[in-house]
Amino acid sequence: MSGTTLSLRTAPAGRIDMTGVLPEILAGRTAAEIEKMPLRVDGVPVALGECFAVTAGEGEALTIRPEGARLDGLGRDMRTGMLRVEGAAGHYLAQGMRGGELIVDGDAGDCAANGMRGGCLRIAGNAGDWLAAALIGDRAGMGGGVVAVGGNAGDRLGDRMRRGLVLVRGRAGTACGARMRAGTLVVAGGCGTLAGFGLRRGSLILGQAPEAMPACHGDAGIVTLAWLGLLRRHAEAILPGAMPDTSRMHRYMGDLAFGGKGEILVP
Amino acid sequence: MLRLKNGRLYDPAHGVDGVVRDLYVDRGRLVAEPGPGLPLDGEIDLAGRIVMAGAIDLHTHIGGGKMNIARALLPEDHRRDPVPAADGMHAGCGHAAPSTWTTGYRYAEMGYTACFEPAMLPTNARHTHLEMGDIPMVDKGAYAMLGSDDFFLRLLAAGSDQQLINDYVGWTLHASQAMAIKVVNPGGISAFKFNARGLDLDEPHPYYGITPRKVIQTLSRAVHELGVAHPLHVHASNLGVPGNADTTLATMAAAEGLPIHLTHIQFHSYGTEGERRFSSEAERIADAINRMQNVSADVGQILFGQTVTASGDTMKQYANHRHAHPDKWVVADMECDAGCGVVPFKYKDKNFVNALQWAIGLELFLRVGDPWRIFLTTDHPNGAPFTSYPHLIRLLMDRDFRNSKLDEIHPDAAAHSQLRSLEREYSLYEIAVMTRAAPARSLGLADRGHLGEGAAADIVVYRDEADREAMFARPEYVFKDGELIVRDGRVVNVVNGALHAVKPEYDKGIEQSLRDYFERYMTMSMEHVKVKDDEICACGASTLIPHACGRRA
Numbered sequence: 001m002s003g004t005t006l007s008l009r010t011a012p013a014g015r016i017d018m019t020g021v022l023p024e025i026l027a028g029r030t031a032a033e034i035e036k037m038p039l040r041v042d043g044v045p046v047a048l049g050e051c052f053a054v055t056a057g058e059g060e061a062l063t064i065r066p067e068g069a070r071l072d073g074l075g076r077d078m079r080t081g082m083l084r085v086e087g088a089a090g091h092y093l094a095q096g097m098r099g100g101e102l103i104v105d106g107d108a109g110d111c112a113a114n115g116m117r118g119g120c121l122r123i124a125g126n127a128g129d130w131l132a133a134a135l136i137g138d139r140a141g142m143g144g145g146v147v148a149v150g151g152n153a154g155d156r157l158g159d160r161m162r163r164g165l166v167l168v169r170g171r172a173g174t175a176c177g178a179r180m181r182a183g184t185l186v187v188a189g190g191c192g193t194l195a196g197f198g199l200r201r202g203s204l205i206l207g208q209a210p211e212a213m214p215a216c217h218g219d220a221g222i223v224t225l226a227w228l229g230l231l232r233r234h235a236e237a238i239l240p241g242a243m244p245d246t247s248r249m250h251r252y253m254g255d256l257a258f259g260g261k262g263e264i265l266v267p
Numbered sequence: 268m269l270r271l272k273n274g275r276l277y278d279p280a281h282g283v284d285g286v287v288r289d290l291y292v293d294r295g296r297l298v299a300e301p302g303p304g305l306p307l308d309g310e311i312d313l314a315g316r317i318v319m320a321g322a323i324d325l326h327t328h329i330g331g332g333k334m335n336i337a338r339a340l341l342p343e344d345h346r347r348d349p350v351p352a353a354d355g356m357h358a359g360c361g362h363a364a365p366s367t368w369t370t371g372y373r374y375a376e377m378g379y380t381a382c383f384e385p386a387m388l389p390t391n392a393r394h395t396h397l398e399m400g401d402i403p404m405v406d407k408g409a410y411a412m413l414g415s416d417d418f419f420l421r422l423l424a425a426g427s428d429q430q431l432i433n434d435y436v437g438w439t440l441h442a443s444q445a446m447a448i449k450v451v452n453p454g455g456i457s458a459f460k461f462n463a464r465g466l467d468l469d470e471p472h473p474y475y476g477i478t479p480r481k482v483i484q485t486l487s488r489a490v491h492e493l494g495v496a497h498p499l500h501v502h503a504s505n506l507g508v509p510g511n512a513d514t515t516l517a518t519m520a521a522a523e524g525l526p527i528h529l530t531h532i533q534f535h536s537y538g539t540e541g542e543r544r545f546s547s548e549a550e551r552i553a554d555a556i557n558r559m560q561n562v563s564a565d566v567g568q569i570l571f572g573q574t575v576t577a578s579g580d581t582m583k584q585y586a587n588h589r590h591a592h593p594d595k596w597v598v599a600d601m602e603c604d605a606g607c608g609v610v611p612f613k614y615k616d617k618n619f620v621n622a623l624q625w626a627i628g629l630e631l632f633l634r635v636g637d638p639w640r641i642f643l644t645t646d647h648p649n650g651a652p653f654t655s656y657p658h659l660i661r662l663l664m665d666r667d668f669r670n671s672k673l674d675e676i677h678p679d680a681a682a683h684s685q686l687r688s689l690e691r692e693y694s695l696y697e698i699a700v701m702t703r704a705a706p707a708r709s710l711g712l713a714d715r716g717h718l719g720e721g722a723a724a725d726i727v728v729y730r731d732e733a734d735r736e737a738m739f740a741r742p743e744y745v746f747k748d749g750e751l752i753v754r755d756g757r758v759v760n761v762v763n764g765a766l767h768a769v770k771p772e773y774d775k776g777i778e779q780s781l782r783d784y785f786e787r788y789m790t791m792s793m794e795h796v797k798v799k800d801d802e803i804c805a806c807g808a809s810t811l812i813p814h815a816c817g818r819r820a
Contacts, residue, residue: 043351043358137342139595 003061003082004034006052011069014042015090016051019073023062023081023100031056060100072109075102078119091128094121095135097145110154111136116164118145120238129154129173132166132185140181142166148239155192158185161202167235167242177204180262186235188242199255199262205231207244209266217254217264224248225265268293268301269749274313274728277695278320279704280717284696290318292724295749299720313728316743319699320716321380321725323706326500326530326565327647329370330384330398330409332391333577333607336597337364337648340609341575343593355761363574363611363648367401372758373654375404378727378742381715381764384409385449385500385530386579389416390602390791392443392798393806399766400807404752407808408710408767410500411443412579414450414482415457416604418784424475429488430774436489437773438781442797444768444811446710447497448490449530451579452504453479456606459582466582468504468517479504483521491525493771494816496711498526498563503535506583510539512548516555519562528709531567531646532556533628545620547627547684553634556641563709564635565642568628568659570651571616577609578649584608602789614651622680626673632663633689638700639708661736663693711814712767724749766808771816 004026017040026034034056035049048054051069060081064074072090075083080100088106095111099119107125115135127149132142133156141160152170159175161183171189179198190208196217205228213219228247235243249265271290276283291298328334338345345360350369352358359366365373374382382402387395387409399407413419413436422432436448454477455466461473468479487499503518505511515535519527529535532552540546556562573592578584581598585608588596592613599607614621628650635641643660647653662669673681681687693701707716714722726746732738741756752760778793785793803811 040351044353045351135342135346137339 003057003059003063005055005057005063005065006034006048007055007065008052008067008069009050011067012041012051015070015072016041017043017073018064018071019076021048021062021064022075022078023060023083024079026062027060027081029056070109074104075121078102088125089123093123094119097121107151113142113145113147113166115140116142116145116147120145121147122150122239123148124150126151126170127153127168130156130159132157132161132164133159142183146238148242150239152189153187157187157191158183161185165235167239169239169242177202177262177264180204184231186231186242188244196252196254196262196264198258199264200258201261202263204262204264205244205249206264206266209250213252213264214254216256217252218256218260220251220253220263222248223251228265268298268305268307270307270310271313271318271726271728272310274316274318275731276318276718277699278718279696279700280708281719283718290718290726292726292746292749295724297718297720297722297724297726311744315731317695317729317731317738318718319378319727319729320703320707320718320722321727321745321747322378322702323381323383323710323712323716324374324379324644324647324653325383325497325642325706325710326385326567326644327382327653328384328386328577328649329382329402329407329647330367331387331395332601333386333579333609334364334398336599336607336609337575337577338366340595340597341611344573344575344611354758356758361654363652364577365652367398368403371403371405371764375745375747375753375758376742376756377654377656377740378729378745378753379405380725380727380745380747381406381408381712381767383407383446383710386410386412386451387443387445388412388579388601388605389439389443389445390604390789390796392445392796393802396444396766396798396803396806396808400803403761403763404747404758406715406764406767406812408446409443410447410449410497411439411445412449412451412605413439414453414486415455415606417457417788418781420454420457420472420475420477423477423481423485429485429492431777432485433489433492434773434777435781436486437493437771438775438777440493440495440769440771441773444766444798444800444803446767446769446814447495447500448486449500449502450482450486451502451605452506452582453482453486453501455479455504455582456579459585459606460600460603464582464586465508466504468514468521480517480521483518483527484523487522487525487527492819493773494818495769495771496814496816497709498528498561500528500530502530502578502580506531506534506578506580507537507587508583509537509545511535511537512551515552519555519559522561524561526561526563529562529564531644531649532564533567533569533624533631533650534646536627536631541683543619545623547623547630549627549630549634550685553631556635557637563640563642564631565644565646566628566631567644567646567650568632569614569621569624570645570655570658571614571621571625572651573611573613574648574651575609575611576649577607579605579607581606581608584610587612616676619677619680622676623683625676626680626684626686629662629669630684630686630689632693633686633691638693638697639705641701642706642709643698643701657736657739660693660698660739661734664695664698664735666690666692710767711769763807763809765810765812766803766806767812767814768803769816770813772818
């Protein structure tokens with residue numbers, strides 16, 4: 001039983017806003033109905049059928065083939081079902097996602113998983129800046145669910161994050177885990193400067209130590225944490241190779257300017 | 268020349284109440300019937316349609332620093348109302364604190380052709396004009412805020428001559444390109460900075476020693492003597508405080524017979540009766556307005572839902588901050604001369620206080636007999652966004668609809684209010700008075716708000732629908748200065764409105780003491796504060812319309 005498929009006809013000059021094109025909404029609709037759904041190309045309303053060839057299927061499964069086009073807002077506010085993007089995703093991927101599974105075979109743009117509350121997002125390639133951060137203007141970032149990135153993540157990963165788990169197999173940019181309130185961030189390849197800047201609570205687990213630890217994080221020595229083993233078992237099932245294979249890590253508490261209840265763990 | 272024929276006209280400025288008549292528009296103006304032989308460029312048959320002048324909102328917060336703060340504070344509100352670009356219109360966002368472009372489009376789409384920003388701090392005037400310049404479609408103007416600024420309070424405390432005060436007020440109107448003078452919580456914004464949490468009408472200011480009554484007396488006299496058409500625009504003391512109706516009545520008396528406009532009077536009509544120590548004093552306030560011909564008011568009706576309150580009244584906004592919904596707020600000082608308080612707020616129909624506020628506003632509308640002296644506002648966005656005006660008009664025009672809404676609010680509030688016993692229903696003529704003719708007259712806009720010869724061709728055509736909310740939400744045609752700008756409730760032609768400002772005479776000698784004062788105390792020099800005439804179009808307005816003032820002794 002295969003799901004619905006949308007294949008781009010020709011890439012338009014502008015960006016396509018895919019808000020509202022979700023497995024749960026497309027389920028049970030015929031191809032003709034789906035083709036009539038409104039999309040916006042650079043803010044101008046366009047029928048979905050003008051951009052995509054539609055093959056209607058059964059169940060809450062949807063495959064989108066972007067064919068090089070820039071598709072923004074994929075999986076925005078998704079609640080259930082399965083969405084697969086066979087290629088790269090644009091900006092604002094999985095914003096406010098609450099459930100279901102979203103798989104991107106290629107890279108994702110900026111502001112993915114902003115304000116995400118639940119479900120599972122997998123990005124095979126690299127993610128842009130502000131992954132798992134707050135929706136613009138909001139006070140709290142990602143509030144639940146799992147994000148797994150096969151490649152690298154950009155700057156401001158997990159900014160203001162509140163809950164949930166982010167696994168990155170590659171490297172992260174600057175200000176990784178900045179202003180985090182809680183939650184768990186695992187970056188196998190380490191990160192740039194300003195790691196954990198303004199960190200309030202939560203754990204930032206780095207597979208490689210940054211060049212210099214931020215000044216506002218106090219050295220709490222080498223510790224053995226049993227929960228790291230449990231987390232590794234959980235993480236390996238989602239994204240193998242993201243979580244360091246040890247329960248003994250060097251712990252830095254911080255950010256001391258913001259209460260110092262967070263931690264950065266490095267090998 | 269364009270002929271609009273067979274429309275049913277409501278033009279209270281000329282006493283025209285539903286008369287079928289043709290209108291002729293030529294080069295942006297309404298003109299006399301040209302007689303036979305003159306070729307018409309176009310003709311629209313408006314049989315069965317209702318024709319009024321473009322509506323005028325004389326109190327709506329659409330520009331200035333506080334609106335930018337309100338916008339920055341409410342991303343979640345914007346997210347729910349995105350406005351994509353379309354048909355030559357700029358993208359933006361809407362609801363409680365819309366973007367500048369959306370503000371203009373949505374006003375025009377409801378048949379409004381002029382809007383006045385009531386709280387412009389003179390030192391912030393350039394920003395306000397830049398922001399208003401970005402609002403398309405409608406004419407604009409702003410009221411300069413005085414009464415809590417240090418220079419004025421010093422003059423007052425020193426017992427300065429009224430003439431000197433008049434010169435300062437006149438200078439302020441010129442420097443800030445304003446249309447009128449507003450006073451917000453007279454002296455109270457300043458007193459807040461001296462740790463006062465309230466300042467009653469006859470209470471001396473903790474530092475300057477002057478009373479709010481003195482501020483109102485002096486400013487209303489200055490505005491009157493300078494010959495500014497719009498009376499002193501007063502946001503009275505004790506906004507929102509139960510029992511403030513006494514202060515409001517005393518404020519009316521403080522004008523000592525000079526014209527005075529009390530704004531968002533709904534927030535100033537509260538008593539302290541009942542178990543919850545909060546009751547309606549709408550009857551007493553309305554009686555006073557009915558009795559005192561020098562008093563006019565706009566209502567500041569609240570309507571239920573999410574909005575944001577933005578006010579210069581830092582003292583009262585600070586007191587309200589614990590009701591912020593969502594829980595974030597800004598209270599700031601500006602140049603030590605005024606304040607700015609922005610508190611998001613959600614009015615709930617099941618909340619006793621909110622429900623009674625709703626009923627008090629409607630009671631005021633229905634109890635004030637003279638629609639020439641009570642104006643239709645929600646104090647946008649403080650009581651509700653301006654987009655709820657059609658709903659409000661229906662509440663006033665349709666008693667059954669009003670009573671059905673009354674059934675939905677908090678039952679104790681419904682029981683406390685006498686709203687159900689008020690049978691009055693506004694007529695189309697009265698709506699045309701309070702939204703067109705009266706604001707134009709109050710502001711001294713001689714060629715707006717009416718359909719007489721020589722008037723600017725700001726014309727709105729409505730379908731005569733039984734559902735007045737639907738009718739006023741989607742006019743069939745809106746013309747601005749003779750150009751068709753809205754068709755069936757959608758903008759079809761984006762135009763840029765003018766800026767109205769008054770130009771009273773005053774003695775420029777005041778600049779000497781002002782220059783010294785600015786050098787000594789302010790972050791800007793006096794020359795930089797002044798917004799020059801040629802800047803207005805650079806700010807985005809299509810043109811500056813100066814209004815001369817006839818000096819009064």
